[in-house]
Amino acid sequence: SAETDSAQGRDQEFDLELKPHPDEPIRDLKYIKAPGVASVEHISTYLALRGTLDWGFSGDGPGSSKPGHFAIYIPLPSGGYSLLNSSWSLKDVHERHWRQNKPIELFFLWKRSQ
Amino acid sequence: KPREPEKRITAKGARGRWKNIDRTSGRKREVTVNNVTVVFTEFQPKVKRSPSSDVS
Numbered sequence: 001s002a003e004t005d006s007a008q009g010r011d012q013e014f015d016l017e018l019k020p021h022p023d024e025p026i027r028d029l030k031y032i033k034a035p036g037v038a039s040v041e042h043i044s045t046y047l048a049l050r051g052t053l054d055w056g057f058s059g060d061g062p063g064s065s066k067p068g069h070f071a072i073y074i075p076l077p078s079g080g081y082s083l084l085n086s087s088w089s090l091k092d093v094h095e096r097h098w099r100q101n102k103p104i105e106l107f108f109l110w111k112r113s114q
Numbered sequence: 115k116p117r118e119p120e121k122r123i124t125a126k127g128a129r130g131r132w133k134n135i136d137r138t139s140g141r142k143r144e145v146t147v148n149n150v151t152v153v154f155t156e157f158q159p160k161v162k163r164s165p166s167s168d169v170s
Contacts, residue, residue, distance in 0.1 A: 015132060017132070029159075031156065032154050032156050032157070033140070033154070033155040034152060035152050035153070037152060042152050042154075045145050045147050046143070046145045050156075059169070090147050100144065102131070103131075
């Protein structure tokens with residue numbers, strides 16, 4: 001049931017390794033534990049919030065006066081990266097893309113808004 | 115028969131194990147998106163200590 005699924009989501013926690021996408025000039029890693037109900041958008045928002053403190057850029061993005069956001073990618077077994085839907089939860093990401101016994105590797109890339 | 119306690123169903127293997135991460139350094143921060151608040155715990159890598167050199 002949805003309630004059980006919700007409870008399971010609340011009980012599950014995931015270890016994440018947030019790494020910079022190859023095209024991302026910021027070269028820093030983050031090790032984060034987050035609940036299964038956290039969405040990709042939560043991760044993007046967290047990076048944006050931490051970026052102002054850890055990487056010294058304004059809320060508009062690294063070195064830019066234009067608004068933007070962090071896009072989150074997951075590596076593909078065949079190589080390359082798949083852009084994650086911002087509405088997906090970590091539980092969704094794990095079930096669809098990361099059924100492995102190790103922390104989930106995610107890659108971030110700052111995207112300027114048009 | 116006594117009822118067995120309900121087992122918490124967790125995604126086995128979802129945690130994995132970081133290497134060289136200081137698990138005592140965790141700092142919790144709340145993030146709210148669309149009225150949903152979650153708590154992120156961020157950890158720092160273990161600091162490698164270089165061997166101290168004797169100063170004479």
